[in-house]
Amino acid sequence: xxxxxxxxxxxxxxxxxxxxxxxxxxxxxxxxxxxxxxxxxxxxxxxxxxxxxxxxxxxxxxxxxxxxxxxxxxxxxxxxxxxxxxxxxxxxxxxxxxxxxxxxxxxxxxxxxxxxxxxxxxxxxxxxxxxxxxxxxxxxxxxxxxxxxxxxxxxxxxxxxxxxxxxxxxxxxxxxxxxxxxxxxxxxxxxxxxxxxxxxxxxxxxxxxxxxxxxxxxxxxxxxxxxxxxxxxxxxxxxxxxxxxxxxxxxxxxxxxxxxxxxxxxxxxxxxxxxxxxxxxxxxxxxxxxxxxxxxxxxxxxxxxxxxxxx
Amino acid sequence: xxxxxxxxxxxxxxxxxxxxxxxxxxxxxxxxxxxxxxxxxxxxxxxxxxxxxxxxxxxxxxxxxxxxxxxxxxxxxxxxxxxxxxxxxxxxxxxxxxxxxxxxxxxxxxxxxxxxxxxxxxxxxxxxxxxxxxxxxxxxxxxxxxxxxxxxxxxxxxxxxxxxxxxxxxxxxxxxxxxxxxxxxxxxxxxxxxxxxxxxxxxxxxxxxxxxxxxxxxxxxxxxxxxxxxxxxxxxxxxxxxxxxxxxxxxxxxxxxxxxxxxxxxxxxxxxxxxxxxxxxxxxxxxxxxxxxxxxxxxxxxxxxxxxxxxxxxxxxxxxxxxxxxxxxxxxxxxxxxxxxxxxxxxxxxxxxxxxxxxxxxxxxxxxxxxxxxxxxxxxxxxxxx
Numbered sequence: 001x002x003x004x005x006x007x008x009x010x011x012x013x014x015x016x017x018x019x020x021x022x023x024x025x026x027x028x029x030x031x032x033x034x035x036x037x038x039x040x041x042x043x044x045x046x047x048x049x050x051x052x053x054x055x056x057x058x059x060x061x062x063x064x065x066x067x068x069x070x071x072x073x074x075x076x077x078x079x080x081x082x083x084x085x086x087x088x089x090x091x092x093x094x095x096x097x098x099x100x101x102x103x104x105x106x107x108x109x110x111x112x113x114x115x116x117x118x119x120x121x122x123x124x125x126x127x128x129x130x131x132x133x134x135x136x137x138x139x140x141x142x143x144x145x146x147x148x149x150x151x152x153x154x155x156x157x158x159x160x161x162x163x164x165x166x167x168x169x170x171x172x173x174x175x176x177x178x179x180x181x182x183x184x185x186x187x188x189x190x191x192x193x194x195x196x197x198x199x200x201x202x203x204x205x206x207x208x209x210x211x212x213x214x215x216x217x218x219x220x221x222x223x224x225x226x227x228x229x230x231x232x233x234x235x236x237x238x239x240x241x242x243x244x245x246x247x248x249x250x251x252x253x254x255x256x257x258x259x260x261x262x263x264x265x266x267x268x269x270x271x272x273x274x275x276x277x278x279x280x281x282x283x284x285x286x287x288x289x290x291x292x293x294x295x296x297x298x299x300x301x302x303x304x305x306x307x308x309x310x311x
Numbered sequence: 312x313x314x315x316x317x318x319x320x321x322x323x324x325x326x327x328x329x330x331x332x333x334x335x336x337x338x339x340x341x342x343x344x345x346x347x348x349x350x351x352x353x354x355x356x357x358x359x360x361x362x363x364x365x366x367x368x369x370x371x372x373x374x375x376x377x378x379x380x381x382x383x384x385x386x387x388x389x390x391x392x393x394x395x396x397x398x399x400x401x402x403x404x405x406x407x408x409x410x411x412x413x414x415x416x417x418x419x420x421x422x423x424x425x426x427x428x429x430x431x432x433x434x435x436x437x438x439x440x441x442x443x444x445x446x447x448x449x450x451x452x453x454x455x456x457x458x459x460x461x462x463x464x465x466x467x468x469x470x471x472x473x474x475x476x477x478x479x480x481x482x483x484x485x486x487x488x489x490x491x492x493x494x495x496x497x498x499x500x501x502x503x504x505x506x507x508x509x510x511x512x513x514x515x516x517x518x519x520x521x522x523x524x525x526x527x528x529x530x531x532x533x534x535x536x537x538x539x540x541x542x543x544x545x546x547x548x549x550x551x552x553x554x555x556x557x558x559x560x561x562x563x564x565x566x567x568x569x570x571x572x573x574x575x576x577x578x579x580x581x582x583x584x585x586x587x588x589x590x591x592x593x594x595x596x597x598x599x600x601x602x603x604x605x606x607x608x609x610x611x612x613x614x615x616x617x618x619x620x621x622x623x624x625x626x627x628x629x630x631x632x633x634x635x636x637x638x639x640x641x642x643x644x645x646x647x648x649x650x651x652x653x654x655x656x657x658x659x660x661x662x663x664x665x666x667x668x669x670x671x672x673x674x675x676x677x678x679x680x681x682x683x684x685x686x687x688x689x690x691x692x693x694x695x696x697x
Binding site (some may be wrong): 082083086150151173174254255256257258259266267268270271278 | 338557688690
């Protein structure tokens with residue numbers, strides 16, 4: 001999640017030059033060097049502004065406008081109660097469940113792989129995670145319907161054994177189903193993002209801790225987890241964002257039976273039913289942006305706290 | 312109008328084709344008497360002169376192309392309608408985003424404005440046409456057979472006019488279901504024993520046809536077009552009984568047996584819409600709910616003459632009978648039956664109407680209110696009962 005841009009503009013300023021010309025030239029070069037990061041970053045800034053900033057501003061503008069122009073809070077009022085509030089609640093619940101559970105399990109899985117002696121396993125899992133983390137949408141839905149749907153293979157096998165999935169409270173086409181399906185790509189995603197951080201844990205830290213008489217437990221409490229915490233939180237934030245905003249998988253699976261904020265936006269923008277209320281959809285989008293901004297803020301606060309342990 | 316699907320690359324192809332076609336016609340276009348007519352402003356044809364049918368055909372041929380949007384081939388026979396129009400007038404049709412929805416059609420004419428690929432005509436749910444008219448997106452035009460369209464099915468100013476419609480029907484696979492339902496009541500009471508797996512064509516939150524099924528269920532279960540809550544309860548009960556299958560029901564789900572009963576417009580299941588042997592369509596005995604789709608001409612159509620010729624074609628006996636061949640009931644059906652221009656063989660193939668039921672047509676206001684009710688209760692009631 002976080003990119004540490006190291007300042008590349010160290011000018012090596014103490015170079016003594018006897019001739020004024022050389023000094024001048026060197027100064028010019030130093031200025032250029034100092035500006036280098038700006039030049040490199042500028043296209044990215046423009047790109048993000050056009051691709052992210054402008055649409056976000058447009059969404060804000062439209063959310064506070066009625067269908068016939070003029071500033072209004074009506075859209076915001078509408079989405080703050082009833083089915084739209086339930087949509088936000090479900091989306092947040094879904095985001096939390098499928099970021100916390102795979103977030104924690106993912107760390108253990110990644111650690112197990114990282115400490116394994118088999119190089120083949122490491123390479124297989126990193127490639128596999130890369131593929132599975134990007135597997136979503138309608139294909140994934142069909143895969144799960146064929147496996148766990150009402151006429152799915154696994155459902156039929158379990159049925160033959162006398163186990164009914166619905167009687168234990170699982171139904172693929174409901175909220176519980178969406179959670180299970182999201183785990184399928186969330187867990188590999190966590191493994192993928194946390195592995196580099198685990199690789200950064202140096203063996204000699206552990207040895208040093210053990211030399212000072214620390215148990216494995218104490219090592220993790222005082223060294224391992226504090227060092228990893230920013231990465232773990234960053235990973236979970238990524239998972240939250242991906243589950244909170246995912247559309248195609250949930251839409252094709254539940255077809256409107258589970259109220260989720262992104263699907264409700266889709267109903268307004270693509271539907272055949274609700275004419276002339278797209279601004280309510282924009283208002284939901286603003287609601288989602290605000291929630292994500294809040295989560296990001298929370299993350300940066302916790303991260304600041306967590307990085308203090310490192311000092 | 313069709314279930315929304317992923318926008319295909321056809322759009323790019325259609326744009327290229329239209330650019331090429333325009334290049335060709337521009338090279339061959341010769342000055343004619345009708346070239347001074349601004350067809351975008353023509354609101355009706357005259358018997359003779361520069362705005363006669365003959366001049367319209369000439370001007371449309373000169374334009375050479377027509378852009379249509381969201382017309383699936385197997386929807387109300389549009390595949391053949393497009394083919395026959397091109398055959399008759401030699402005008403090429405660019406079909407953009409054939410699986411698109413009404414909302415996407417409106418978005419297309421808003422966003423493609425000024426481009427040669429901008430859709431010339433739209434075919435949308437009536438509420439979308441009403442909104443489009445208030446936003447100034449439609450041009451008024453009255454076809455020659457205007458008087459044959461019933462008054463309730465058109466805007467008096469000519470901004471929009473209904474084209475074809477049908478009734479909410481129950482389709483059923485007679486080869487696997489022994490006792491096919493003929494009413495909504497039967498679906499709700501005999502579900503367990505008969506093994507009904509009932510599907511809708513889409514979610515009623517996004518699909519107008521699925522919403523109509525909920526409205527029909529409401530009317531059949533003690534509600535009305537103004538009170539669709541009983542329809543939501545009806546589906547919540549079906550779901551509780553395990554008889555409702557929440558999927559996009561189509562030929563594939565009917566064939567695999569995932570859904571053996573589908574509630575949908577009669578004409579969309581007819582003529583291979585649900586392509587399964589033994590598929591039988593009945594109009595339910597406890598409700599007769601009909602709805603029409605609506606035509607409109609884009610006020611900034613890049614091919615204004617071709618757009619008007621397309622409407623003249625659709626509202627000629629040939630066009631109306633083509634819709635009829637697709638199992639849809641064209642807007643001028645009653646007038647055509649009276650003046651004997653209807654294809655009686657095709658008319659006889661329509662599913663029989665139940666006796667003792669008068670047809671009900673929800674108004675735009677009723678549909679909007681129904682959509683709001685279903686939108687706020689569907690997930691909590693039907694979703695909670697699974």
